[in-house]
Structures are given as C-alpha cells and as structure tokens.
Amino acid sequence: MTSGNRSEAVDVQKSYEVRTYGCQMNVHDSERLSGLLEGAGYVRAPEGSDGDADVVVFNTCAVRENADNKLYGNLGRLAPMKTKRPGMQIAVGGCLAQKDRDTIVRRAPWVDVVFGTHNIGKLPVLLERARVQEEAQVEIAESLEAFPSTLPTRRESAYAAWVSISVGCNNTCTFCIVPALRGKEKDRRTGDILAEIEALVAEGVSEITLLGQNVNAYGSDIGDREAFSKLLRACGTIEGLERVRFTSPHPRDFTDDVIAAMAETPNVMPQLHMPMQSGSDTILKAMRRSYRQERFLGIIEKVRAAMPDAAISTDIIVGFPGETEEDFEQTMHAVREARFANAFTFQYSKRPGTPAADMEGQIPKEVVQERYMRLSALQETISWEENKKQVGRTLDVMVAEGEGRKDGATHRLSGRAPDNRLVHFTKPSQDVRPGDVVTVEISYAAPHHLLAEGTPLGVRRTRSGDAWEKRNATPAERPAGVMLGLPGIGAPAPQPVAATPGCGCD
Helix, strand or coil, rough: CCCCCCCCCECCCCCCEEECCCCHHHHHHHHHHHHHHHCCCCCCCCCCCCCCEEEEEEEEECCCCCCHHHHHHHHHHHHHHHHHHCCCEEEEEEHHHHCCCHHHHCCCCCCEEEEECCHHHHHHHHHHHHHCCCCCCCECCCCCCCCCCHHHCCCCCEEEEEEEEEEECCCCCCCCCHHHCCCCCCCCCCCHHHHHHHHHHHHCCCCCEECCCCHHHCCCCCCCCCHHHHHHHCCCCCCCCCEEEEEECCCHHCCCCEEEEEHHHCCCCCECCCCCCCCHHHHHHHHHCCCCCCHHHHHHHHHHCCCCCEEEEEEEEEECCCCHHHHHHHHHHHHHHHHHCCCEEEEECCCCCCCCHHHCCCCCCCHHHHCCCCHHHHHHHHHHHHHHHCCCCEEEEEECCCCCCCCHHCEEEEECCCCCCCCECCCCCCCCCCEEEEEEEEEEEEECCCCCCCCCCCCCCCHHHHHHHHHHHCCCCCCEEEEECCCCCCCCCCCCCCCCCCCHHH
C-alpha cells in the first residue's frame, strides 16, 4: 500500500468496483457499499473494467459451493495488477469475510481491508486507515452496528428497489451457515420501512421487493405474529406504488393472514418464491426444517385458492446426506403436485461450519448428479406446461433493463408480468422507457420465458419511466473527489443486481 503526500490535500477522483456473490441480501448490501463509496468521493468504474479500478470490493457469500476457492482465485488474479498500480486497494466483505476473518489476509496478504456483515458502514474509514497506516485493516463486528437500510444507497434501477425489513435468521437449518454469520433476526420498525418506501416512490420507484433472510417471520423480534401481513396491507395504501413482492418466506411462518393480505392487497403481486428444499419428511427432519411435505403442499393449495393465477417458485437441494432413492422420489412427487412455475435446484455440497457437513451418509457425487438431472428434466417439463397456459392471455408488462440479451437483434423489448414471468415483446412504435407498462397478448411460451409477437395493445408511460429518462439524460454530478491529504469520508448509495433467489437456506 502506498500512502499519499500528507503535506498537501490533492482532489483526485478514484474509481471503485463492487463484485457481488450470493443472494439478494448480498445484492442489497452491495447497493449500500456502492453508496458509501460514492459518498466518500469515489466514482464507479466503467462496466467491464475487470479489476482496473482504484478500489475493488468483493462482497462474498459463504453458502455457495467452493465460495472460498472462487474468492482466492479472483484475489490471485488481482495481485499482479495491484503490484503495477501503487495505491490500488482491495477489500473483502460479506459472509465469507465474517467467517474466515484473518485467514483472508494470511492467504492473500495483498488485501487491504476485511470487514464483516455487521459493519459494512465502516468501509470508507477502513480503506482510508489502511492507506494511511500502510497495513491491512481487519474489523469484524459481532453484532449489527447500523441497519443496512439506514446507509446511503446507489440504486441502478429507477423503477424497482429492494427494501430490507429484517436481517439475520432464528432458524437452525443443518445445511446453512447464515445465522452464524448474520446473527439472530432483527426487525426494522414498520414506520421506518414505510417511510423508506414512500421516499422511493417519490423518487419514481413503482416496484419494491421486501427483503429478509426469513421475510415472513417479520414481527418475531417485536412480538407481533401478524406484523408481516399488516406490512403488506400498509404497502397497499401507498399511492404510486404499483407492485410489491417479497423474498424469501419460510413455510413455518406462512400463515393464513399473509395469504389473505396477498390476495386482498391489489399491489401485492400474485407471485410467491418459497423454498421447499426437499419433499421427503425424513430429509426435512434431518435438515431441521420445521414443516413436512403435507404442510408445504397445503400452503400452496391455499395460495392458489386465494390467487388462482399465482406463479409459485422454490429452492430444492438434491443429494442431502442420507437421502435415499425413496426420499428423492418424494421430492419428485412434491414437485409434480406443486407444479412450480420455476425451481432453483442445487446439488448438495459440504459447507464448512454446518452440521450437515459432518453427517454420515454423504451421497456420491455421481448419484447426486443423476438425481439432479432427473429433477431438472421434470421441472423443465412442468415449467413449459405452466407457461403454455399463459398463451392467449393479456398481460401488463413492466419494461425492464437488461432482461433480454437478444432484444437488439430481435427488435423486441423485455419485462416482467405481474407474476414475475419474463416476457419478450414486439417493440411498440412509440418511445418506451424502462419502468413504463406495455399491455401485450402472449403468443408463445418457452420453459423460461413468454413471447408476445403481435403489436402491443397499449403503452402506459409512468413516473418510473420519467425517472429513468431523467437519470439517463442528466450527466452525473462530479463528486468532490477523494482527498489524498487529510481524509474526507462521506456516504453514498448502491444498486440492484440480479441474484439467485435466496441462499438456498430460507
């Protein structure tokens, strides 16, 4: 590390890059990290800079397979770049940092800062301290210092935003290390949540996703078992808020009042992502999941009775220790009964620090792979069949950014239906912005998307589209810069990024 000239203050714009791994909670934290850095005077590095930034931040995940190997591989690729660029800094945060702590600096001594899940607000200060003291700063807080949503945010989307309602988790699933890294559940005050949503809507946001490690357990920290359903209903009173989603709920806490609130609140979308993990009661017990197949399927039945058009998705782990062929067939049976619109399936892999990693009956990889392929094929068939039911329907699609990689070549646009299905549609003759709503008729279905090939039936320009247009028409105001003399530390804002639903642990 190279310190600046302390005798004079030089105003220099330094760039940053944040690399995010893991679930939506990590994406949400990365929004805050980006905001903090911009508030401290850094500017975002151009897309595709691939480490060519003054500060590179890794926001890590500890629940994915080989998460540490991926991190150290990426750190290794940055080492020669750092040698060639005096003053470049590398920071590692998130769940893996909370878990490994000093191990990161020992294995990658060129890392400047290591911070945990509870103190992301300290990043700018730690970077400055590392630069001045010319040594790595490792600071891991054992409890939450500030609720992430109170930190400044850099949001990339003008029309959609994450809103965190709780952090941590009170469950003890044997395959999951998240509670050990993010702590016990801590709920935000309802008034603070609604105030944030109202502020976002005032800025042009029309879709919000309520976020929590176990989102529908909201209220356990404040002693109100119906707090989550009340929150959903309160969202329905916010003028200008068109779409409300949430992720990820736990079947244990999915009560009838939540289903009623979903069905009776017009802006709560007919969509549910609820991790099942396994269809075998034996395996669910070994996982320490507090429900059984009958309970899970019963919830789905109630949801569909209240919202017939609801699209339901899930997470499933294949090959958990002790899983027999009979256990796996129970999962296949549950998938056939549930008819998920989509399922995120994972092959079980040992996650150090979890009880499951030391269980007897670890399944050979080739057996896990074969079961995984069978399950994927079944779900692919069901997804396609369920999507075919959408053909001929008229849907209001909110135009999105970055959802259709072939849109330019096909002269189409892409967006999300109310139930969150991805829709590609013919580009209207009039100008359409992300956040606007286009009414289309579905003409074709594929397993993972819908297609509307005809002329759109209508276009509704929205406040979100106006906000997107304003953001992209106005050059970003030049930040004050990073003072290389006496430190000037401030605060900024983050960005929503596509992430895998859940950690596979909800």
